[in-house]
Amino acid sequence: MPVARVVPMTSQSKRPRIPGALKGQFTLPESFFHPLPEAELLAWEGSCSFDAEKGQGETSDFKKS
Structure with a gap:
């Protein structure tokens, strides 16, 4: 069963950014x-x-050299 369909993009904005x-x-x-x-x-x-679940983070013992 496909989960996505890949199609070419249609026209992009004609105005320059x-x-x-x-x-x-x-x-x-x-x-x-x-x-x-x-x-x-x-x-x-x-x-x-x-x-x-706790909304808390914890760093590892990673040390930069």
């Missing part, structure tokens, strides 16, 4: 540019386990 079209519509907080905490870096790098 304009760089900066969202300028001024949102701002990034200063914290966006701060380094991530070590625990969050480990989570992004795949060395963290997460218990969905």
